Structures are given as structure tokens and as C-alpha cells.
Amino acid sequence: MKNEDDELPAPAGDASDLIARSWQRCRDAGLDAAQALPVPATPPKTLADRLEANARLVAYAQPMLEGLYQHLARSSSMVLLADNAGMILRAVGDADFIARAARCHLQPGAVWSEAEMGTNAIGTALVERCTVAVVGREHFLDRNRFLTCISAPILAPGGGVLGVLDISGDARVAQVHGAALVEINAGIIENRLLETLPDAAVVLRLHATAEGLGSHLDGLLALADDGRCLAGNRRLPRLFGRPAGWSPAGAGFAELFATPWPALLEHACRRGEEPLAVRLRHGGELLARIGLRAGVRSFAVAAPPAAPARCPLDELGSEDPRMAEAIRRAKRIAECDIPLLIQGETGSGKEWFAQAFHKSGARRAAPFVAVNCAAIPATLIEAELFGHVEGAFTGARRSGARGKIREADGGTLFLDEIGDMPLALQAVLLRVLETRRVAPLGGHGEEPVDFALVCASHQPLRALVDHGQFRADLFFRLSGMTVSLPPLRERQDFDRVVRRILAEEAPGREPRVAPAALDLLRRHDWPGNLRQLRNVLRLAVALLGDERLLTPDFLPAELLDAGCRGHGESGLRAVQIRLVQETVERHGGNISAAARELGITRTTLYRKLAEGRGERGAAPDGGGAGGG
Numbered sequence: 001m002k003n004e005d006d007e008l009p010a011p012a013g014d015a016s017d018l019i020a021r022s023w024q025r026c027r028d029a030g031l032d033a034a035q036a037l038p039v040p041a042t043p044p045k046t047l048a049d050r051l052e053a054n055a056r057l058v059a060y061a062q063p064m065l066e067g068l069y070q071h072l073a074r075s076s077s078m079v080l081l082a083d084n085a086g087m088i089l090r091a092v093g094d095a096d097f098i099a100r101a102a103r104c105h106l107q108p109g110a111v112w113s114e115a116e117m118g119t120n121a122i123g124t125a126l127v128e129r130c131t132v133a134v135v136g137r138e139h140f141l142d143r144n145r146f147l148t149c150i151s152a153p154i155l156a157p158g159g160g161v162l163g164v165l166d167i168s169g170d171a172r173v174a175q176v177h178g179a180a181l182v183e184i185n186a187g188i189i190e191n192r193l194l195e196t197l198p199d200a201a202v203v204l205r206l207h208a209t210a211e212g213l214g215s216h217l218d219g220l221l222a223l224a225d226d227g228r229c230l231a232g233n234r235r236l237p238r239l240f241g242r243p244a245g246w247s248p249a250g251a252g253f254a255e256l257f258a259t260p261w262p263a264l265l266e267h268a269c270r271r272g273e274e275p276l277a278v279r280l281r282h283g284g285e286l287l288a289r290i291g292l293r294a295g296v297r298s299f300a301v302a303a304p305p306a307a308p309a310r311c312p313l314d315e316l317g318s319e320d321p322r323m324a325e326a327i328r329r330a331k332r333i334a335e336c337d338i339p340l341l342i343q344g345e346t347g348s349g350k351e352w353f354a355q356a357f358h359k360s361g362a363r364r365a366a367p368f369v370a371v372n373c374a375a376i377p378a379t380l381i382e383a384e385l386f387g388h389v390e391g392a393f394t395g396a397r398r399s400g401a402r403g404k405i406r407e408a409d410g411g412t413l414f415l416d417e418i419g420d421m422p423l424a425l426q427a428v429l430l431r432v433l434e435t436r437r438v439a440p441l442g443g444h445g446e447e448p449v450d451f452a453l454v455c456a457s458h459q460p461l462r463a464l465v466d467h468g469q470f471r472a473d474l475f476f477r478l479s480g481m482t483v484s485l486p487p488l489r490e491r492q493d494f495d496r497v498v499r500r501i502l503a504e505e506a507p508g509r510e511p512r513v514a515p516a517a518l519d520l521l522r523r524h525d526w527p528g529n530l531r532q533l534r535n536v537l538r539l540a541v542a543l544l545g546d547e548r549l550l551t552p553d554f555l556p557a558e559l560l561d562a563g564c565r566g567h568g569e570s571g572l573r574a575v576q577i578r579l580v581q582e583t584v585e586r587h588g589g590n591i592s593a594a595a596r597e598l599g600i601t602r603t604t605l606y607r608k609l610a611e612g613r614g615e616r617g618a619a620p621d622g623g624g625a626g627g628g
């Protein structure tokens, strides 16, 4: 039988010093080409941590992974993203090849550094900091020789390597143009990271010719609002006649350009993205397209509102560990344009969370536009989101409509219950997210839009993807960062939540909550979560009038019945007893008055009091507090 290895490409004799250097490093490190596959050592938590630490990288790389894979589809290959330690973070590819690759741990969570896996494109690109192809038997470890891998490093805006973009495939299938593909796409990811740097107020795209401006060959320069240079992309040094690896970070605008900074801003404000010829300090001229970042668009005219003293996300109740974790994660990306997905039961505060997220970011001065995908008939969502021109369809508004996406331009679009969005529309939304352009129904042209995206769902979106009800590519696009809000019944800061809502509902006269009432509230299941709690407390405050003590009498009767279900009969009995004791106390020991108020007989009331004292023979009557 023919050995599969015989069909593999042999290492090109002088294939490269680069491969030879890598093999030497492997030998020096004591790696053995025949070594067995170790048991995977990475616990899933580590992968989750790395995904979180690299949230911006993952968010901007994901569309590139999918786009690249479309080029390669059905060619026994996959596209991978690894972090700067070589850990694979994401993989998109043929199901068959993914399964084969998993046999040598080429999968998310595995570390493909040279030290772990010998010469391989990911690990070797990280060491050599350049695009690397490792073909078949060029791999140091025997078990990896069925692969051909091509990787390009992804450089951080401020310098250093952030990660690696890789195409891996069957060594018998030639990866034509693979190196160019990974390199171009790595450059595009770098550009997106630079364009969205949280501190950048202005991003210049520079090119020597008008025809070349706007392509992936542009030099990019990110600047703060005072003209200080923050970072440049890998094409910038050549445009400024500097050596590769030169960084503009820290330089003032006037150190690089002879054109004055205010003139540049004025041009941007008056002429938008129309190219401007800018003079360089050391001679020569480049064409510049000036991008003013959303949220700071009007900074040349008026300063953007200052960030609030306390982060709005912190106001949501960070005393609960799960809320604190959700807040901590969201705060990490609040200043960047990474899509946030909020999962949580109905009424658990997803929209409030989204609003606080918006107010915590650079777009806080721009609109927050919410769309509930479950509340709009499927036939109308498209017009609602994308807008329509006059008479685009029967029933269309005569004047047309801008559509929610264009209303959110510059700000944040919140898509609630995204899981309910029809599949056909998911494809349209994906296109808008990819192109950042929107075409109103019945119109001819597309318009550019710029918004941060926050989505929410009470259904686990991942499960919808697994059942084919939600597009996987859209899911990855939406979930740059996912946070889960705990249901109210599981919140450890329940008492504080009650007090906070009471303070909001009865400002200046916050009532005290009697222990029995708090007990009742704590025991309830709260299927409607914060919304339901607020409604219950709002009603209680209305009934209280001038009274200052919120007792169980002010709570809806069904709270007692429904809420205690599932807590067992003894729990129910304890609540009933506490309720009876409190009522008697409030009536100064007047049993008849208390029984009248509770709607039970005096005998039942005595029995409850006896039960409370732990006296024998006090049988429960089995009814609710109002029975007897």
C-alpha cells in the first residue's frame, strides 16, 4: 500500500533559511520529531479567558475568517486565528477537514507555538514576525506532516504582534495564493483595529495617488483630538520614507506634516471625506482622506459631553457577582465598537444594560435606537430597520421613513429579541454589518452608516444556531462580547435591588420594608424579573399613601400563592405565620381586627400564632393566608 507521506511535497532543499532556523530551534529545545500527541492540556476556561482578553482582535478577525473561507470552500482546508502565544482562538472550515485537524489538535484551545508543536506556520510566524508557509514535511513533528499551513502575523496598532491569521489545509492540495490572502487579510484586520482605537478622534488614510486612495494599500494614521499621533499601520513608514517598523506614536501632527492641523479639521468638517492634499514636513505631498470618528464628529465645533463621573454600567448593581462580571466585561469594550450580545430572561434588564453600555462609551452623545424584533410583524421589520422611500410598498408612509439603522447613525443600534428575526432578514442585516451601508426599500442607492451594535435575546442564540434557526455567520458577527444577566431570583443583591427601586418609585419618602414583606419578595420566583418587581413595588407605593412601612398587606395576594410554589409547604407555612404575626402586631394585639384584615377566622389566626410558637397540635390548614 502506498504511504500517504509519499504524496506529500518534500521540503524544498533550500526552502528557506527560515525553516532551517526553525528546525534548529526545535532541536535545541529537545523536541523529538516522532513524539506522541500529548493529552490536550488546555482547560476550556483558558480558551474563554484568551477569547475575552483578545475580544477586539476576535471581533475584527471573525469577518475575515469567514470571507477567506468562502474563497477556500471545499478545498480540504480551514482558516484559523491564533493569539500572540499561538493559542488557536477561532477556526472556520470544512467539517471533514476540521475533524481531521482535531486529531493533531489543530483546533481552538490548542497552543501552536514552536515550543509545543515544532516548526509550523503559526508558531514560526510568531517567532519570525513575517508571513510563513510550512508545507508537508517541512513540519518538524511527523504527526503534522499531512498539513500545509500559511500564516501571517497581525500587528498591534501600537507595535508588537497581536496574533496570527492562518490557512491550513491538506498538504496534497496546493494553496495557491495562500500567502497573499493571509497577508492582505491580516493587514485589513490591523487597519480595522487601528481605525477603531478607542482614543482616536481622527483617522487619516494616506496614499501617493488619488487612484490608490481607499484601498488596502493605504497608509493609516490614528490621531487624538489634539493632533497627537497614536499609531500607524504597516504601510505608513514607506509613505514617510522611514524604515519598516518605524512608529509615529507620540509625534505631534506638526512634526510630520507642514499642513496645519486646524486646516485639516476644517476641511473634514466642511468637505467630509473628500480627499485633501497634505504637505509633509520633510517635503512631498500625499493625498489624505480624513475620517472623524463617530461621537467626536462635532468636536471641532463643540466638545463632546464629558464622561459621567460614575460609569453608568456600575449603577446597575455590581453587588451581585454575576452582574459584576457582566459589567466588568462590558466596560472593557464600551469605548470600542465591538458588538455586544446580552443574554438574559425576559425583564432581567437587558435594555437597561444596553442603554448604560451606550452611555459609557464614546457614542454617548449620539442616539440610542432600540428595535424589538419580536414586537414588529415579520413583514414590517425590514422597512422599520432599513427605511423606505415614498410609496415603496402598500401601507408605506407617504413621506417614506429613514429606518432605525439610519436613525442610529453615529450612535448605538439596540436589536432586542434578535433571535426572533426572520432568517431572510438576517441575511440583509449581515450585509449591512459587512458593508456598513444601508439601502432603503424601494430606493436605488445605498447610504453609509456608522453605528455600534448591541443585541439581546432571552433565547440562547447559540442553541438557535445549532438548530438552524439563526445564521452562524451573523451570530459570530453579533457576539463580539457576550454577557449574561442573572435572573432576579438568583441575584445575591436582591434586598438592595428592592431598596433601590423603592427609592426610585417613592423619591424622598423611601418606605421601610417589613421583614415579612421582604421575605415574601425574596421567596417569589419572579418570572418577569426586574420588570415584575418594579410593577409590584410601584403598586405597593401607590397603596401605601402616607404610610412608611411596607408590609405584606401592600403586596398582591398572588405573590403569596404563586411565589411560594416550589418552595415547599413548610416555606409557605412560615411565610403565612410571619404574615399573621405582623398583622397582629400592627393591630396592637387586637386578634379580631387582624383576623378581619387577613380574611380568616379568629380560630385559624390563633392556630397560626400557636404554630409560630412551635406549639404541638397546630396543624396547617393548607390554605393561603387569606383562607381559613
Ligand SMILES: Nc1ncnc2c1ncn2[C@@H]1O[C@H](COP(=O)(O)OP(=O)(O)OP(=O)(O)O)[C@@H](O)[C@H]1O
Binding pocket: 315, 316, 317, 344, 345, 346, 347, 348, 349, 350, 351, 352, 353, 416, 456, 458, 501, 530, 531, 532, 534
Ligand atoms: N438595573 C435595574 N434596576 C432597577 N430596575 C431595572 C433595572 N433594569 C431594568 N429594570 C426594570 O425592569 C424593566 C425591564 O427592563 P428591560 O426592558 O431592560 O428588560 P429586558 O430584559 O430588556 O426585557 P425584555 O426581555 O422583555 O425585552 C425596566 O423597565 C425597569 O423598570
